[in-house]
Amino acid sequence: MRCLDTHRSRATASKRFESAHPRSTTPDRPTTRGAYRAQLAPPQGDSHVTAHPLPFRDPQLPSGERVDDLLARLTLDERIAMLHQFAPAVERLGVAAFRTGQEALHGVAWMGPATVFPQAVGLGATWNDDLVRRVGEAVSTEVRAMRAQDDRVGLNVWSPTVNLLRHPLWGRNEEGYSEDPKLTSAIATAYTRGLRGDHPAYWRTAPVLKHWLAHNNETNRDTSSSSVRARVLHEYDLRAFREAVEAGAVAGVMPAYNLVNGRPNHVSPYLGEHLRAWTDRHLLVCSDAGAPSNLVDSEHYFDTHEEATAAALIAGVDSFTDHGTDSSQIVARVRGALEQGLISESDIDTAVRRQLAVRLSLGEFDPELDPYAGTKDFDTPAHRALAQEAAEQAIVLLKNDGGLLPLAADTRIAVVGLLADECKLDWYSGTLIHRSTPLEGLYERFGADSIEFAEGVDRVRLKTxxxxxxxxxxxxxxxxxxxxxxxxxxxxxxxxxxxxxxxxxxxxxxxxxxxxxxxxxxxxxxxxxxxxxxxxxxxxxxxxxxxxxxxxxxxxxxxxxxxxxxxxxxxxxxxxxxxxxxxxxxxxxxxxxxxxxIFEVVVTERGDEAVARAAAAADVVIVAAGNDPHINGRETEDRTTLRLPAHQERLLRAARAANPRTVLALVSAYPYAVDHEDLPAVLWTAHGGQAAGTALARVLAGDVSPAGRLPQTWYASDDDLPDLLDYDVIGGRQTYLYFEGTPLFPFGHGLSYAPFAYENLSVRRDGDVLWVSFTVTNTGDVAADEVAQIYTRAVDPSVPRPRRELAAYRRVHLAPGTSAELSFELPVSGLGFWDVAHGRWWVEPGQYELLAGASSEDIRLRETVLIDGEAAGPRPVLAHGLDAADYDEQTGTAIVDRSKTSGDAVTQADGGMGELVFRRCDFGDGVTEVSVEAAGEGTVEFALPDGEVRATVGIPATGGPYEYATVGAAFAADGVQDLHIRLRGPLRLAHVGFSG
CATH class of the missing domain: 2.80.10.50 (Trefoil (Acidic Fibroblast Growth Factor, subunit A))
Structure with a gap:
């Protein structure tokens, strides 16, 4: 496609867009197809048709009308065909083939050579929204440039991944930004804005967020269920998606393989209840690869693929990624579901309408107005410089005792370790055009004569x-x-x-x-x-x-x-x-x-001996350790430990024994637990893309002062970790928000070559906003970046709240001796939590601390504010009863699906007894009876705080997990009391009611 004069195209499109319609799409709505087709389709051969475009190609019409016009012109077969990832062309209308899905996590992936930026977790470590936005712009520009040469390159990009890095053993840790929802959503928003572009009508690419929802394990990822209680759902998992969607640069989401509360994400009611309630734009929901078939084949959630396909379509899935490029099976399943009455044509229309809205926003139907159609920028000097800048900003200096770093220009350096001469790629990398390893970067910066290299591998011969x-x-x-x-x-x-x-x-x-x-x-x-x-x-x-x-x-x-x-x-x-x-x-x-x-392994050279020789001859040793992103922790495979592999620990010990001036440079996709007490300096960087080695060398040399910050907690031991499948971050005291132990390195941690002073914290409330300001001063003798962070803490909360919670941050560059006054606008609503007793967000009145500092544990300034408001009151159990999943605390239970379409229930999880605790239940003047809605069979016991069982309700076998019965028993309680409910046997408790 060619582009008209850029200035004229942009101005014309903007003017038409703003005058014709205030938004690029309209909310989902049913259409009367026959009447609409008759109204909009002129007779064939009419001269008027030749002179003017069909309505869906008329940029002066509101976008909603254009989408509905094209939808009305498509036959049923054409619409069904569009539900597969690879939608065929509709030649009679001049509509091209279209596919959803182009991987672009940190550069254009799988389509050949492209600029490769740092891994997503490395971009998260920059704590720099503007930088990440510029990376998104560069990536989407290369998508467009590659698309111009190869129509297999798609404009619907499946990126970024916003799953929270709750558990550091997750194999796909490299794909996320942070364990914190605030930081994750901010970085994701910045990246999607870059991917989208800044034109008011046309999008450079259409980003799809991955992976909805509560997905943080590869072990049994298509059959495991994440038990996510209401507070964790609202306060943690939904937040990363919500704030990015509300920012307006997201085209859709991809559901994850796993189940949440017993129900597969691909048939989740949350797609409608939450996701699509956050915006009035059309959002495109693309299935993950093979997930539609998993609903039957591995999850056994439905008996037939027709049922599964219908359920996913009704829940909100619009594009089915299954069976590769072969669309025949999905088409057959959709048609079978339609013939069986499981879906209607309007269900198909709803999904196709969302797809067409995205295609319209990408300029497909207005090639002469698309401002990005002529994009040619690819592997430009600016993109190369940006890749280096991002790699430099992602490096985190974890430790620097005695000021060992930066290194003097005449330093003799031994560079050793498995990652010393590697520039590793991951599953979602593009093919490198340029490559820089730590060894190459140090050669370039310090000169080859100053460098001694020992990889540290064992050299062997295999004898038969x-x-x-x-x-x-x-x-x-x-x-x-x-x-x-x-x-x-x-x-x-x-x-x-x-x-x-x-x-x-x-x-x-x-x-x-x-x-x-x-x-x-x-x-x-x-x-x-x-x-x-x-x-x-x-x-x-x-x-x-x-x-x-x-x-x-x-x-x-x-x-x-x-x-x-x-x-x-x-x-x-x-x-x-x-x-x-x-x-x-x-x-x-x-x-x-x-x-x-049978082989005998004959060792001809030991790697640790080569490392010791190189280390002994140098002034400083750089041990480059870490992982290969395709091995031991990747998609489909979780890690088993935080420890460095034994061979790499052996190399580190050999280097340290030979030379106490040893720097550990970790190059990895995830955190490690390392013994660093006798190491003077430690750095970490995610795999940094094409400029990784150059960036590391410049930081080691002091050309750049490091200012990356940890986007997740580094734990000291495997013993600090919860079970991989424990998604209750509150009850399990997980992430920096709740962890009560001593981390190896805390969330937000990172050192610099310059010290910074914090002064003059001021907090002022103006209506629904807290204005927070303070001054940061570079008190050192080198220019450097500081990442100033603000946390909040409820002083005396009525429910468990985070120890501290990130509220805002800013990365600033300061010359020696200069200061910056930083101001932040914090909504008072950000102090709230999800009140399960009343099913709402609530800001509890009381004292809150505002904490300013350099990390979640390095707090320099604090101020307490008093927030007034109305007390929430006790649980109104007489009016509403208790939904079992809205507990305050639990032991030995899991949340499961109440039905296959909606609702939650609770079951005991370990074969023993499960217990639910509901705080401050208001029984009024007294109740005399309790009723239980449950499925399966077993018993439900009710106890008050004294521990005595006050009622036992037996549930006879109901006939199935979704066959519920209501059973009552005598139960006496009055006033406001905590209630303990104990579950015994394979039952599902959905609801409890009281009367008296």
């Missing part, structure tokens, strides 16, 4: 039972064919190749680098840098630049063999088979360990 050794054949000619302009191997061309010769065995063999990533997961690398990999034919070849892929084919495990004292079996983790030496090469063929080759 016949006395030969595995050998990697040379592949120079094939190798040259796949090297890019900068000499780097292209992983897209190497991985899975079958034209390279497989490994063989001979009398001498090849030294292999054995890289131990922990949990007994190993990779092997040939001397020329190629990793051992397995292609579809099963042969082992040196044919990958890096481990990667949905199923990683480059990982192995050594298993002890009882048949040989020093023997090992070599298991390929991608196939689950064992390595054998066969006549035509080395192959993974044996399923039975007894048929596998």
């Amino acid at each position: 039972s016949s006395g030969t050794y595995l050998v990697v054949p040379e592949a120079e000619e094939a190798d040259d064919q796949v090297r890019g302009a900068e000499g780097a191997l292209d992983p897209a061309l190497l991985a899975g190749r079958t034209d390279l010769p497989p490994l063989t065995a001979d009398a001498t063999g090849t030294d292999l680098a054995l890289i131990d990533w922990g949990d007994d997961v190993l990779t092997f690398r040939a001397p020329d840098g190629r990793y051992l990999s397995v292609a579809d034919d099963g042969f082992v070849r040196a044919s990958a630049d890096q481990p990667g892929g949905w199923v990683v084919q480059e990982t192995f495990r050594l298993e002890a063999s009882g048949a040989h004292e020093n023997g090992h079996l070599l298991k390929h983790l991608g196939t689950g088979r064992y390595v054998s030496v066969v006549a035509d090469g080395v192959k993974v063929a044996a399923e039975d360990p007894a048929e596998a080759e």
Whole structure:
């Protein structure tokens, strides 16, 4: 598509948009299709049609009318076809094919070379909304530029991920921004604004937030249910989505694979009750890949795919991502649901209308007015500079005892560790155009003569039972064919190749680098840098630049063999088979360990010894440790521990023993628990994209003062962590909001090369707003950024509240000796919590502290304000009874679905007794009877604070989990008292009523 004069196009589109309609879409509403089609479709061949566009192509019409016009012109078959991710073209109307979904988490992914920015958790660590907005602009600009060259590149981008980083062992920790909903929503809003663009009518790309809702585990991710009580739902999980949606730059959401309160997210009533209530824009809901089929195949929530598809469509799913590019099965399921009366045409129309509204906003039907249609900016100097700026701002200085950092220009540096000469990508990275490792960055900054390098891997030969050794054949000619302009191997061309010769065995063999990533997961690398990999034919070849892929084919495990004292079996983790030496090469063929080759691992050089030698010869040692984002913690795989892998801990100890001036530089997608007491300096950066090494070197040299801040708590031990599936952040005392232990490094923590002073905190209330201001001064001798943070705390709350909660923050740059007065506008409503007793947000009257400082634990200033208001009063149980899921406290229970369409119930979770506590229940002058609405069978006991059971209600078998019965019993209580309800047996308690 070509673009008219940019200035004229923007001005014309803006004027038409503002005069014709105040919003780009209208709220969802049913349409009388036949009458609308008759009204808008002129006779074929009419000269008027030739002179003027069809109404859906007329930019002077309100957007809602345009969408309805196009919808009315589509046949039923055409509308059904649009429900699949890959919607076909409607050639008779000149409507192009369209697909939902283009990954763009930190750069354009999966579509070839693109600018690669730091991982999302690294962008969160910048605490810089403006920077992240500019990254979003660059990414969406490259989406448009790539789209102009390749129509497979989609404009509906599935990004960002706003799932809260509640649990640091989550495999996809790298994809989120923070454990805090305020920081997450602010960074997500900034990114979506960049992705959307600033034109009033047309969007550069259409962002879809992932993954709705309460999704923070990969273990059994499509069958596990997150039990999320009302306070956690409203105060924590919904907030990250809500504030981003309300900001107006979000096109939709993607439901997560998991269930919430026993109901799959893809049929969640929350899509209508919450998400679509936050805005009057059309929001496009795109399913996650394969999730529609999971409703039947793995979750067994529905008996047939027609039922499942109908339920998802009615709940609010508009685009079904299933079976890849093959739309036939989804089309058949929708048509089957329609024929069975499970859905109506209006349900289909509602979903298609939302899709068309998004396509309209992307300028598809106004190519001559689309201000982004001619975008060509790709891999520009500005984008490269922005990638470096983002990588620099994401680096967090965790510790710097004695001022070891920054390093002097003449420092002799040993750079060691598994990440020292790596620039790792993750599953949602684009292909690198430029690459910078820590080693390369330090070479560039300090000069190669000042650097000593030791990777620290063990060099081994694998000896077979016949006395030969595995050998990697040379592949120079094939190798040259796949090297890019900068000499780097292209992983897209190497991985899975079958034209390279497989490994063989001979009398001498090849030294292999054995890289131990922990949990007994190993990779092997040939001397020329190629990793051992397995292609579809099963042969082992040196044919990958890096481990990667949905199923990683480059990982192995050594298993002890009882048949040989020093023997090992070599298991390929991608196939689950064992390595054998066969006549035509080395192959993974044996399923039975007894048929596998037995190898002896002959170590020719120990990695820790090489590290110790390099460290002893240097002034300072930089140990680059961390993870490979495709191994031990990634999509489909949670981590098992916070600890560094044992091999990397061994390297760290060797470096420290040889040279006390050792800096640990963690390059990782998630936090670690590291023993740092004897380390003078520690840094952390997420995998920083194409400029990672340059950025790290500039920070180490002091060219840039570090100012990244931790976006999540770093815990000292695995013992500090809750169960991975415990989503009750309040009851489980999780994240910095509630954690009562001592963290390794707290939320918001990060040091600088300059000290800062905080002074003159002022808090003033003006109606519904608190105005907070204070002064920050750079008292050091270098220019640096400070991230000033404001937290709030309820002094004497009636219910458990956060120890402190982030309310605002700002990153500011200050020259030495200069000050900045920072002012913040905080809504009083931000002091509130979800009152389960009355089903509303409520700001409790009382004292609140305003805390200003450099982290959640480094508070420099504090002021107390008194907030007046009306007391909430006790629970009105006589008028409304008790919904079981609206408890104040619980032990041994889980929230489940009351029905397949709506509502919650509570069941005991561990096979024993579950207990619910409801505080301050107002029984008035007295009640004499209690009634229980429950399904299943078992007993429900009622006790008052003295612990004595006052009533026991037996629930006879009701016939199924959704077959409810109401059973009553005598129960006497009066006044305001706490109520304890105990559940025994496999029942679901939905509601309790009282009378008397």
